[in-house]
Amino acid sequence: MKRRDFIKYGSILGAATTVKAKGFDGWADLTNFDRKTVLSSNRFGMFEAVIQSGEVLETKAFKGDYFPSPMIKAAADRIQNQTRVEYPMVRKSFLKAKGPSNNHLRGKEEFVRVSWDVALDLAAKHMRDTFDKHGPESIYGECYWWGGSGRVSWGRTVSRRMMRILGGFVTESGDYSTGAGLVIMPHVLGGSSVYDTPTKWKSIIENAKNVVVWGCDPLVTNQITWSTPLHRCYKDYEKLQAAVFSGKIKAFSVDPRKNDTQKFLDAEHIAVKPNTDVALMIGMAHYLYTKKLYDEKFIRKYTVGFNKFKKYLLGKEDGQEKDIKWASKICGVDEKTIAKFATTLAKERTVLLCGRALQRQDHGEQAHWMCTVLAAMLGHMGLPGGGIEFSLAYNSSGATDKLAPTITGISQSIPEKYNKKYPNAPWLKHHDVVIPSSRSIEAIQRPGEDLDQNGKKIKLPHIRLMYNASGSPLTRHHDVNNMIEQWKKVDTVITAEPYWTSTAKMSDIVFPVATELERVDIDQTGGTKEYIIARKAHVKPAGESQSDFWICKELCKRWGYEEVFTEEKTELEWVKYIYEDAVQKAKAMNLKMPSFDKFWEKGYVRFEDDDKATQNYTRYTDFRENPYKHRLGTPSGKIEIYSPVIAKFNYDDCKGHPTWMEPIEWLGDKKQTKKYPMHIISPHSKYRLHSQLNNTFIRGLYEISGREPVLINPKEAKRRGLKTGDIARVFNDRGEILAGVYVTDAVIDEVAVLCEGAWYSPENLGDKTLCQHGNVNVLTIDKGTSKLAQSNIAHTALVEIEKFKGELKPINAFTKPKIVQSL
Numbered sequence: 001m002k003r004r005d006f007i008k009y010g011s012i013l014g015a016a017t018t019v020k021a022k023g024f025d026g027w028a029d030l031t032n033f034d035r036k037t038v039l040s041s042n043r044f045g046m047f048e049a050v051i052q053s054g055e056v057l058e059t060k061a062f063k064g065d066y067f068p069s070p071m072i073k074a075a076a077d078r079i080q081n082q083t084r085v086e087y088p089m090v091r092k093s094f095l096k097a098k099g100p101s102n103n104h105l106r107g108k109e110e111f112v113r114v115s116w117d118v119a120l121d122l123a124a125k126h127m128r129d130t131f132d133k134h135g136p137e138s139i140y141g142e143c144y145w146w147g148g149s150g151r152v153s154w155g156r157t158v159s160r161r162m163m164r165i166l167g168g169f170v171t172e173s174g175d176y177s178t179g180a181g182l183v184i185m186p187h188v189l190g191g192s193s194v195y196d197t198p199t200k201w202k203s204i205i206e207n208a209k210n211v212v213v214w215g216c217d218p219l220v221t222n223q224i225t226w227s228t229p230l231h232r233c234y235k236d237y238e239k240l241q242a243a244v245f246s247g248k249i250k251a252f253s254v255d256p257r258k259n260d261t262q263k264f265l266d267a268e269h270i271a272v273k274p275n276t277d278v279a280l281m282i283g284m285a286h287y288l289y290t291k292k293l294y295d296e297k298f299i300r301k302y303t304v305g306f307n308k309f310k311k312y313l314l315g316k317e318d319g320q321e322k323d324i325k326w327a328s329k330i331c332g333v334d335e336k337t338i339a340k341f342a343t344t345l346a347k348e349r350t351v352l353l354c355g356r357a358l359q360r361q362d363h364g365e366q367a368h369w370m371c372t373v374l375a376a377m378l379g380h381m382g383l384p385g386g387g388i389e390f391s392l393a394y395n396s397s398g399a400t401d402k403l404a405p406t407i408t409g410i411s412q413s414i415p416e417k418y419n420k421k422y423p424n425a426p427w428l429k430h431h432d433v434v435i436p437s438s439r440s441i442e443a444i445q446r447p448g449e450d451l452d453q454n455g456k457k458i459k460l461p462h463i464r465l466m467y468n469a470s471g472s473p474l475t476r477h478h479d480v481n482n483m484i485e486q487w488k489k490v491d492t493v494i495t496a497e498p499y500w501t502s503t504a505k506m507s508d509i510v511f512p513v514a515t516e517l518e519r520v521d522i523d524q525t526g527g528t529k530e531y532i533i534a535r536k537a538h539v540k541p542a543g544e545s546q547s548d549f550w551i552c553k554e555l556c557k558r559w560g561y562e563e564v565f566t567e568e569k570t571e572l573e574w575v576k577y578i579y580e581d582a583v584q585k586a587k588a589m590n591l592k593m594p595s596f597d598k599f600w601e602k603g604y605v606r607f608e609d610d611d612k613a614t615q616n617y618t619r620y621t622d623f624r625e626n627p628y629k630h631r632l633g634t635p636s637g638k639i640e641i642y643s644p645v646i647a648k649f650n651y652d653d654c655k656g657h658p659t660w661m662e663p664i665e666w667l668g669d670k671k672q673t674k675k676y677p678m679h680i681i682s683p684h685s686k687y688r689l690h691s692q693l694n695n696t697f698i699r700g701l702y703e704i705s706g707r708e709p710v711l712i713n714p715k716e717a718k719r720r721g722l723k724t725g726d727i728a729r730v731f732n733d734r735g736e737i738l739a740g741v742y743v744t745d746a747v748i749d750e751v752a753v754l755c756e757g758a759w760y761s762p763e764n765l766g767d768k769t770l771c772q773h774g775n776v777n778v779l780t781i782d783k784g785t786s787k788l789a790q791s792n793i794a795h796t797a798l799v800e801i802e803k804f805k806g807e808l809k810p811i812n813a814f815t816k817p818k819i820v821q822s823l
C-alpha cells in the first residue's frame with residue numbers, strides 16, 4: 001500500500017496512524033513544510049482537503065455541513081486515481097485513417113497518445129465536416145448531467161455551448177430522472193410538479209399525522225445534489241424520526257424492499273411487488289370510494305373527470321371491478337393491509353412523498369397521475385403538511401430558506417451581440433433537434449422514423465457523431481449489448497472524461513478532463529443557498545488534463561469562434577463576473593457581500609436565515625383557498641383526473657385517466673416468469689453517484705467478492721443454493737452479469753435489488769460477453785414508458801439468478817486500455 005493510501009484508509013477507519021510520545025512531534029516540521037488545508041466542494045459536499053507536495057492526502061467534512069456524506073472522503077482518490085486519462089488519446093485505426101475507420105474495433109484496439117493539437121484538430125475537423133454535410137441532426141450532444149459541477153466549467157453546460165456555436169445538435173427534452181413525470185404532470189396538475197418548490201419539512205413535521213414514503217428513499221438520495229449539498233434536510237429527518245418515535249406521526253414506506261429511510265423511521269413496510277403500485281393505488285381508490293371514506297367535497301371543488309374514472313373503478317368500462325381483491329392479486333399486498341392503509345390515510349392528515357423510481361418504469365406516467373388522484377381523494381392537498389410531494393427526496397429541498405442571491409452560471413446560449421458580428425454564423429441558420437431523453441439509441445437504431453410523444457410525431461435524427469461529456473452512456477443507458485451494436489453505426493465518438501470509463505474506452509477520441517480541485521470555479525450550496533463557494537485550482541491537473549471550458553474553447557477557436565465561446569473572459573474572470581453579479585443582486589436585497597478578493601481568500605460567503613420567507617410553506621394552499629383565482633395550469637384550471645387532451649391523443653398505452661396496464665415484463669406474467677422468475681430493480685446507490693466513485697477505495701467497503709452486491713431474500717437464496725458472499729450469474733435474453741450475493745430479509749420474494757452504476761466490465765469490450773462486475777443495465781430494457789412521455793423504464797426487467805460455476809475472468813473495468821506512444 002502506498003503511503004497516501006495508508007493515511008487515507010487510516011483516517012476513514014478512524015485508526016491511529018502514528019504513535020506519539022508526549023512532547024515529541026517526530027518529523028512533523030520537516031515533512032509537513034508545504035502542507036496546507038484548503039476548502040472546496042463537489043456534488044458530495046463542501047470539504048477541507050489536506051494537500052502536501054501537490055497531492056491530496058485526505059479530505060475532512062466542512063464544519064458547516066449539517067450531515068456530511070462519507071462520499072467526500074473519496075475526493076483524494078478521485079484525483080490520484082489509476083484510472084485517470086492523463087493525455088489526449090486517439091483510437092489507432094481512427095488516427096491512421098485520420099477519420100472514421102474500423103468502428104467494430106472500438107474497445108479492442110490500442111489508443112495512441114497524441115498532442116492536444118492533434119486531438120483537437122481531428123475532433124474539430126470531424127465535428128465541422130459532419131455538421132456541414134448533415135446538419136444538427138447528425139451531432140449527438142446530450143452531454144448528461146452528473147460529471148463535474150460548478151458554474152463555469154461544468155462539462156454539460158460548456159459542451160452544449162460549444163455545440164450551439166458549431167451550429168446545433170441533438171439534445172434531449174426531459175431527463176432520465178423524471179422524464180415520465182415531467183410530461184404527464186402538466187396535464188394533471190398544470191406544472192412540472194417534479195421540480196416545484198416543495199412543502200417545507202417544518203410544515204410536515206408540525207402538521208402531518210401520516211407520512212408515506214412511496215418508492216422513495218430521501219436518506220440516500222439527498223446525499224448528493226446537482227450543485228453542492230449541505231445536507232440541511234437531515235436535521236429535519238431527525239425531527240421527523242423523533243415525531244414518529246413519540247407516536248405523533250405514523251410513517252409508511254411502500255417499496256419492494258426495506259430501504260434506508262424505512263429503517264431509519266421504522267416505517268410500516270407496505271411490501272409491494274415492483275411496478276404494481278398503480279394497481280395498489282387504484283384498489284385503495286376503489287375502497288375509499290365504496291366505503292365513502294374519500295373527500296367528496298374536495299373532488300367536486302378542485303378536480304375534473306372523477307365520474308369517468310369512477311366508471312373505470314367500478315368496472316363499467318372493462319367489466320373488471322378494481323376492488324382491493326383485484327389489487328391484492330396484482331400487487332401482492334394482502335387485502336386487509338390495503339384496507340387498513342387506505343383508511344388510516346383518509347382519516348388523518350396525510351402527505352405522500354413520491355420518489356422517482358415509480359415513474360422510471362413501463363407506463364411510468366400512470367404512477368404519478370394515480371398518486372395525485374389518490375391524494376385528491378384523501379383531500380389533504382393544500383392543508384398544512386398534507387398532500388403530495390414529488391421533489392422532497394432531492395436537492396436538500398424543504399429546508400429553511402436563506403436570504404441570499406442566486407448565482408448565475410455560464411450560459412448554454414450564444415450571446416446576442418455575436419449574431420450581428422457574425423451574420424453568417426451556423427447557429428443563425430439551424431435549430432437544435434430535440435428528442436426525449438433516453439431515446440438516443442433508438443434514434444441510432446431507426447433514423448428517420450417517427451416517434452410518438454405527447455401528441456406529436458418526432459422524426460428521429462440520423463446521428464453520425466457523438467460528443468460525450470459529464471455522462472457515461474454505457475452505465476447510464478439500458479440494454480448495453482444493444483447499445484454497443486448500435487454504436488457501431490456512429491462514425492465518430494468523442495469523449496471528454498477524467499477517467500477511463502467503458503464509455504471512454506469505446507471512443508475514437510478521448511480528451512483528459514481536469515476535475516474540480518484541479519481547476520477554478522464557483523458554486524453555491526443547493527436547496528438553501530447558505531454558502532457561495534470559491535473553488536480554486538489547488539493541485540496540478542493529472543497529466544495533461546484540462547478543464548471542459550478549455551477544451552470547448554479550443555474547439556471553438558478552430559472554427560473561428562473563440563471569442564463567442566469565452567466572451568473574452570478567462571475561467572477566473574468568469575468566476576469574478578458571476579461573483580460580482582451576485583454582489584449586485586445582494587445589494588438589491590439590502591445585503592452586503594465581501595469584495596471578490598476577500599471571498600476568494602476565505603473560500604466562502606455564508607448567508608443567514610430569511611426571516612421573511614414562509615418557513616412552513618405548504619404547496620397548493622392558495623389553490624385550496626380559491627381555485628378560481630389561483631387556477632392550476634391545466635386546461636380546466638383544476639386537477640385533471642380525466643384529461644380530455646390525453647384522451648384525444650388516442651394512445652393505447654396512455655388513456656384519458658390513470659389506468660393499470662401490465663408492464664412489458666413483470667411478475668404477474670406467468671409465461672415470462674417461467675424462464676425469468678425474478679424482477680430486478682436498480683435503485684441509486686448510497687455509496688456513489690451513479691457510476692462515480694466506483695473507481696475509488698469506497699468500492700472496497702461494500703462490494704461482495706469483488707462485485708456489485710445483488711440483494712435477494714433467504715427464500716429465493718435457498719431455492720438457488722445461494723448464500724451471502726457467493727458469486728451469482730444474473731441473466732436474461734439481453735445479457736448476463738456477475739454480482740456478489742447478499743441475502744437479506746429486507747427484500748421481498750421474487751425481487752432482486754442491484755444498484756445502478758457499477759462499472760461495466762465485460763470479458764471482451766465491444767462484444768456481447770459476460771460482465772464480470774455487475775453493470776445492471778446489461779439486463780434492462782431500452783424502451784419508452786409510453787407514447788406520452790417516452791421516458792426510460794430502468795426499473796422494469798425480469799431475470800434469473802444462479803450460482804456462477806464458470807471460470808472467473810479478471811475485472812478489467814479499472815485498468816487502462818492498451819496505450820501506445822505513436823502509430
Ligand SMILES: Nc1nc2c(c(=O)[nH]1)N[C@H]1C(S)=C(S)[C@@H](COP(=O)(O)OP(=O)(O)OC[C@H]3O[C@@H](n4cnc5c(=O)[nH]c(N)nc54)[C@H](O)[C@@H]3O)O[C@H]1N2
Nearest residue numbers: 146147148155176177469470471472476682690691756794
Ligand atoms: N438501471 C438504471 N439505470 C439508470 C437509473 C436507474 O435508476 N436505474 N437512473 C438514471 C438516472 S436518474 C440518471 S440521472 C442517469 C445518470 O447518468 P450519468 O449522468 O451518465 O451518470 P454518471 O455515472 O454520474 O456519469 C458522469 C460521468 O462524468 C464523468 N465526469 C466526472 N467529472 C467530470 C468532468 O469534470 N467533466 C467531464 N466531461 N466528465 C466528468 C464521470 O467520470 C462519469 O463517467 O442514470 C440513469 N440510469
Ligand SMILES: Nc1nc2c(c(=O)[nH]1)N[C@H]1C(S)=C(S)[C@@H](COP(=O)(O)OP(=O)(O)OC[C@H]3O[C@@H](n4cnc5c(=O)[nH]c(N)nc54)[C@H](O)[C@@H]3O)O[C@H]1N2
Nearest residue numbers: 177215216221254255259274275355356357683684689690
Ligand atoms: N446517493 C445517491 N443519491 C442520489 C443519486 C445517486 O446516484 N446516489 N442519484 C440522484 C438522481 S440523478 C436521482 S434521479 C435520484 C433518484 O431518486 P429515486 O428515483 O427516488 O431513487 P431510486 O433509488 O431509483 O428509488 C427510490 C426507491 O424506490 C424503490 N422502488 C423501485 N422500484 C419500485 C416500484 O416499482 N415500486 C415502489 N413502490 N418502489 C420502487 C427503490 O427500492 C428505492 O427504495 O437520486 C439522486 N440522489
Ligand SMILES: [Mo]
Nearest residue numbers: 175176177178
Ligand atoms: Mo437522475
